[in-house]
Amino acid sequence: MKHPSVVRTDTGSSNQQFSSKKYLFDNPRNIKILLGCFYVSLFILLIIEFFISKHPHYPWEAWPEFCSIRLCGMCCPGRGRQIHPETVGKKTRGLL
Amino acid sequence: MTDPLPPFILFMAGALLVPFVTGKWKSFFLLFIPVLGLLNLLRMQEGVYWIVSFLDYHLVLGRVDRLSLLFGYIFHIISFIAILYALHVKDDIQHVAGLTYAGSALGAIFSGDLFSFFVFWEMLTVSSIFLIWARRTEASLASGFRYLLVHAAGGLCLLAGIVLHVNQTGSLSFDYLGLNGPGSYLIFLGFGLNCAWPILHPWLTDAYPEATITGTIFLSAFTTKVAVYALARAFPGTEALIWIGAVMTAFPIFYAVIENDLRRVLAYSLINQVGFMVCGIGIGTALAINGAVCHAFNDILFKALLFMSMGAVMYRTGKINGTELGGLYRTMPLTCIFCMVGAASISAFPLFSGFVSKSMVMDAAAAGHMRIIWFMLLFASAGVFHHAGIKIPYFAFFSHDSGMRPREAPVHMLLAMGIAAFLSIFIGVYPAPLYSLLPYPVDYVPYTAPHVLGQTQLLFFSALAFTLLLLSGIYPAEMRCINLDADWFYRKGARLFYRLMAKALNPINEACEQLFVNGFVRIIAHLSKDLIARLALIIMVTFWITTGLRGQRLRMKKENLYADVMAGACPIGIGAGAATGFLALVYLLMY
Amino acid sequence: MNLPNEEKMELTHEPVSGYRTAFFIAITIGVFYLGLILLKTL
Incomplete structure (x- = not known):
């Protein structure tokens, strides 16, 4: 049961009204421009480091591009134990 | 001019009067309470006020110092924002519960003794439950009961600890306790439960996403932050907190990345951010405590902003799963911008509030030569950007086109989000006023060229990681799933305990x-x-x-x-x- | 465009050609360089 004042769905008829309108990222060219700007920013960030003196706490921070290379830590998206609601009661009975 | 009143009194009295105020005056009345409260608070000087005799003890309802004042300010600000956001709500239960909840939090942080602190601590639990139950769904009812049971256990733990502590020391004073006896360990554990420590945390990720849209804003601000305040008051410099905090920053990332319910993603990121605070309190230096408290102040704002933006999406579409949303920037551009401000703040982008506080904790860890902790916090900094900074705005407002074209959020919601966004940027750009309120004198400059560059590199290259993962198809698919968390051990463990007890005790019976x-x-x-x-x-x-x-x-x-x-x-x-x-x-x- | 009320069970992310290679190259370089830094400094 949902409280009527809490959740309201404003889709439906308004969907027709907006469906033909084009928005910023509906044009693939704009996405390419955005990605291009992003890659250029990354390049600038890589270069600019050589012009800034560092005050590292640890010796590894003094190495060039250490901050950039830390992205490796983020390339390990985990996958925990996920259960589809449909399978509950079958093979996953023991887990829930 | 009259003397200032205890801060909680105004909220509690306001909560009692809410049902009797009707019509268009109700909105003014609701907004007037935190404004009046803040004016009242601004008149307070540091000291001890409102001492009440109880049995052989003196209860202190107003211990005003820099730590309690800072939490007092932010609790008033967030109450105003949350009430403004909830003006459309006609359900008095939510308004009464919200005001009582805020009043209880204020009562707890200004308590100078353990007994009155415990009373307000329990009132926090009781009032917050109604913000969950007010959604009136089967899931919220069940979740509220679980929340009640867990917090009742935590409250009993705290009470037992207080009784043992008073028995041991003869003092009810709520000051530095440290870990020095069974009583203090129980108090420590009681605080830890509300702080959502690892393994004890499932109540948070279970209950917060099941609360009402507006209730979640209140919930995100008070329970965990009062626990952070309590730890900062009673256990600063406790080494165990460093490791507990570091684990708290890291483990939610793995759950948040695979979570489909975007409010639950935010609940995980809440634990992640509280981890930074707990870690800072554990380090215990002036810089670390300042960082922890400053981050609590900022986190209340940007986390509320993120919950408000997701709430606005939920209010307009009725959906909150990543699999069902997408492409909403088209018709909800302001909500999208506010969400991105919150995302930038939580990710600690330069010029946003997270940047000026999170780095204080990181620097304190580095200054203490805590290598492993520093690496964990670094991983968590990038991780929070991954799940809260990118995932939330991307899956709600960009990603695939869900086909939904909802209207922009109502004006009062936009105003509430606007205030939170403004404060997040203002603190990020000009942190000096906030620094001047911190418990210890601040000798910290966040905006140095290497720091700004290092943080920008970290975030931009984390964004690159996300982009590459997404475009190479390696990023985990969003699935409508039940993710197993530490609650699995509770459910299976409790069932096993029940069976063991039945087998052992029933024959005796x-x-x-x-x-x-x-x-x-x-x-x-x-x-x-x-x-x-x-x-x-x-x-x-x-x-x-x-x-x-x-x-x-x-x-x-x-x-x-x-x-x-x-x-x-x-x-x-x-x-x-x-x-x-x-x-x-x-x-x-x-x- | 999907229908508004269609409930997806799974939202997969379709790979864009070339990005998988770019991802593995970036990761390989990053891991080796990070390993080198930590080897030399820890």
């Missing part, structure tokens, strides 16, 4: 029933019925037989004697005697 109910009590009942008559018969029949009495006469005499004794007062006396004997036996067994 049955044996006792056989022995006492079916055996002993029956014999007692039987004896108390005609014991004296039977004793009389034994004695008299022996006597009569020795005197030569036989046959019909003997039988008649026996019947007469039995009837006479049974008709007398003796049986009642025997029953009472047996009952007294039984009670005496029980008493002896007990002692």
